[in-house]
Every structure is written in structure tokens, then in C-alpha cells.
Amino acid sequence: MQGGQIFDTVKFLAKFHKPIVLRHTGKIMKAIVRSEYGSPDVLRLEDVALPAPKSNEVLIKVHATTVNRTDCANLWGKPWIMKIILGFPKPRQPIPGTDFAGVIEKVGSDVTLFAVGDKVWGFNDVGLQSHAEYIAMPENNGITTIPHNFSFEEAASCAEGAHYAYNFINKVHLQAGQKVLVNGASGAIGSALVQMVKYCGLHVTAVCPTKAIDAVRSLGADKIIDYTVEDFTKDAERYDYVFDAVGKSTFAACKPLLLPKGIYISSELGPKVQNPFLALITPLFGGKKVIFPVPSNIPASLSFIKGLMEQAAFKPLIDRRYALEGIGEAYNYVVSGQKTGNVVITMP
Numbered sequence: 001m002q003g004g005q006i007f008d009t010v011k012f013l014a015k016f017h018k019p020i021v022l023r024h025t026g027k028i029m030k031a032i033v034r035s036e037y038g039s040p041d042v043l044r045l046e047d048v049a050l051p052a053p054k055s056n057e058v059l060i061k062v063h064a065t066t067v068n069r070t071d072c073a074n075l076w077g078k079p080w081i082m083k084i085i086l087g088f089p090k091p092r093q094p095i096p097g098t099d100f101a102g103v104i105e106k107v108g109s110d111v112t113l114f115a116v117g118d119k120v121w122g123f124n125d126v127g128l129q130s131h132a133e134y135i136a137m138p139e140n141n142g143i144t145t146i147p148h149n150f151s152f153e154e155a156a157s158c159a160e161g162a163h164y165a166y167n168f169i170n171k172v173h174l175q176a177g178q179k180v181l182v183n184g185a186s187g188a189i190g191s192a193l194v195q196m197v198k199y200c201g202l203h204v205t206a207v208c209p210t211k212a213i214d215a216v217r218s219l220g221a222d223k224i225i226d227y228t229v230e231d232f233t234k235d236a237e238r239y240d241y242v243f244d245a246v247g248k249s250t251f252a253a254c255k256p257l258l259l260p261k262g263i264y265i266s267s268e269l270g271p272k273v274q275n276p277f278l279a280l281i282t283p284l285f286g287g288k289k290v291i292f293p294v295p296s297n298i299p300a301s302l303s304f305i306k307g308l309m310e311q312a313a314f315k316p317l318i319d320r321r322y323a324l325e326g327i328g329e330a331y332n333y334v335v336s337g338q339k340t341g342n343v344v345i346t347m348p
């Protein structure tokens with residue numbers, strides 16, 4: 001979880017997270033609950049109190065959520081810095097879950113942006129407690145309406161990976177006609193990245209496993225390299241950008257692929273934490289360089305992604321669907337690193 005380490009370090013430095021405190025209505029809902037960090041064995045499906053929205057909050061009936069790599073870091077409390085953000089020695093938030101799509105059931109007295117009945121989706125990397133039938137959250141922090149042509153499952157799958165993908169492309173000045181190679185194009189981040197760079201008019205080479213070739217081609221990739229049969233670093237083409245969305249390469253290995261002013265971005269820290277270090281020193285030499293994709297500003301990400309959704313320029317890849325009762329199995333599949341795009345939890 002090297003990329004998780006840098007993401008979470010940055011999250012910690014950027015904001016000191018206050019836990020969501022559930023205020024009760026006296027009514028009951030189903031939720032996944034845990035009282036300690038650990039494997040999915042610590043998860044239980046329980047009846048808990050339905051949250052009551054504060055004056056600036058909305059109450060949302062969750063129709064779909066996902067299990068993503070951020071949820072895995074939050075569940076296991078790994079790397080260790082997660083525990084500083086989420087609570088030590090136990091998680092402050094008993095209910096996991098970082099994204100959702102659903103319908104607003106109630107609004108607080110000061111809410112102006114949303115109304116009862118609005119279909120909404122959203123994300124918060126430090127936790128929304130959305131592996132539950134209902135959540136209450138502030139109206140102005142990582143929530144927006146669902147474009148009409150998207151289902152709840154699709155909307156929930158447009159959040160986590162796409163947020164991190166947007167934080168690759170908002171660090172550079174993409175120009176139509178440039179060439180980009182996306183490694184890990186079948187992942188949640190990679191599949192979103194392919195669509196975003198395609199939208200910006202670039203020529204995209206996508207690296208993925210055999211099983212995901214058709215799905216990745218459907219996202220608009222111009223050329224596919226199957227990583228199980230070919231080493232993409234031996235590709236003869238030269239690129240303006242190499243984006244490693246799955247963090248399995250190094251700058252040194254990808255450098256020959258880059259044009260003289262080419263840029264390398266990885267979602268991981270790299271061996272011996274080299275990527276943030278290289279991001280500091282490589283710009284000093286004026287040639288090929290490394291940028292580190294520090295993720296920030298979730299509302300800006302959602303706004304960009306929603307714009308693409310409305311223009312039919314973005315559709316999330318959905319791999320498996322699970323019921324809330326099967327969430328442990330979903331976590332085990334996601335942490336295996338083998339999902340194609342997103343894993344959805346469909347609510348009762």
C-alpha cells in the first residue's frame with residue numbers, strides 16, 4: 001500500500017479530520033459495523049440508529065456504494081498513519097464506506113443546495129459511513145446531483161477512482177494530439193484516466209491484463225498492451241506522458257519511453273519512496289520529470305467528473321456486485337488487486 005501511504009500522509013497534513021458523529025432519530029437502519037481495525041472478519045451487519053441530519057446536513061437513503069482501495073486502507077488501518085487520521089487504537093467511525101449514490105430523504109433547516117427527492121452521489125476519502133442504508137452529511141462537501149442517464153450503481157462508481165485519476169491530469173497541461181501511456185488501465189483509477197485523457201484529445205496506449213482488453217478498448221484506448229504477454233517498457237513508441245495508475249513501474253524503467261520533456265506520474269511512492277523525491281529533483285534539470293499526484297479538492301473532482309458524465313464522455317467500469325451482507329467477500333476481492341474498474345454494493 002505504498003500509494004496509500006502518500007495519499008494518507010497528505011490527507012493528514014492537509015486537514016485534521018473530525019469524525020462524523022451520528023445523531024439519532026430513534027429509528028433503526030441496517031449498517032456494516034466494526035469496532036476495531038482488521039480483515040473483513042471484523043465486519044458485522046447490525047441494526048443501528050438512523051442518523052438525524054444537523055441544520056447544514058442532508059439525510060440520504062443510500063441505493064449503491066462501492067468497496068474501493070481507499071475503503072481497504074480504512075478497514076485494515078494500514079499504513080499505520082491511517083490510524084492517526086481515523087482513530088487510535090480503534091476507528092472513531094464504526095461504519096466504513098467512502099462513497100454513495102442515493103436519494104435525499106430529509107434536509108436540515110439551513111440547507112439551500114438540495115431538496116428532498118434529489119438523486120445525489122458523493123465521496124469523502126476519510127469516510128462517509130456509507131456502508132449503511134442511510135447517511136447524513138454536510139450539503140457542501142463532496143456531494144452533487146446524478147446526471148439523468150446514470151443509475152445509482154454507475155454514479156457510485158464514478159467517485160473514488162475518478163477522483164484520483166483527475167488528480168493526475170490536473171497536475172499537467174494536456175494538449176490534444178499528445179501521446180500518453182496509461183499502465184493499470186483496467187483499475188478504478190486507470191479506467192477513469194483513459195477516458196479523461198481521451199476526452200482531452202490525446203492518443204492513448206493502455207496497459208492491462210488479457211481479461212480486460214475488451215473493456216479497456218471500449219473506453220476509447222487507441223492501442224492496447226497486454227501486460228501478461230508483453231513488457232510495455234519495451235514499446236517502440238515515445239510518449240509525452242507515462243501515467244502508472246497501478247504503481248507497478250519506476251521512472252527509471254519508463255524513462256526511455258518518454259519524449260525529451262516527457263512526464264512520469266505514478267499512484268505509488270515507488271521503491272524506497274523514490275517518486276516524491278524524484279518529483280522534487282527532476283524538474284531542476286529541465287528534461288524528463290516526475291510529478292507526484294497529491295489528491296485534493298474532492299468537490300472540484302466531482303464537478304469535473306459530472307461534466308464528463310453529462311457529455312456522455314465518462315462511464316465507469318463495473319466488475320462485480322455484492323449485497324450488503326456479502327461485503328466481506330467484496331473487501332477480499334478488492335484487496336486482491338484483481339478487480340476491473342469498480343466493485344459495487346447494492347443496497348436492499
Ligand SMILES: NC(=O)c1ccc[n+]([C@@H]2O[C@H](COP(=O)([O-])OP(=O)(O)OC[C@H]3O[C@@H](n4cnc5c(N)ncnc54)[C@H](OP(=O)(O)O)[C@@H]3O)[C@@H](O)[C@H]2O)c1
Pocket residue numbers: 001002003004005007008068069070073161164183184185186187188189190207208209212227245246247248267268334337338339340341
Ligand atoms: N490507500 C489509498 O488511499 C489508495 C486509494 C486509492 C488507490 N490507491 C492505490 O492506487 C493503486 C490503484 O488503485 P485502483 O483502485 O485503480 O487499482 P485496482 O482497481 O485494484 O487495479 C486492479 C487492476 O490493475 C491490474 N494490474 C495489476 N498489476 C498490473 C500490472 N503490473 N500492469 C498492469 N495492470 C496491472 C489488475 O489486473 P490483474 O487482475 O491481472 O492483477 C486489475 O485489472 C493501488 O496500488 C492502490 O493501492 C491507494
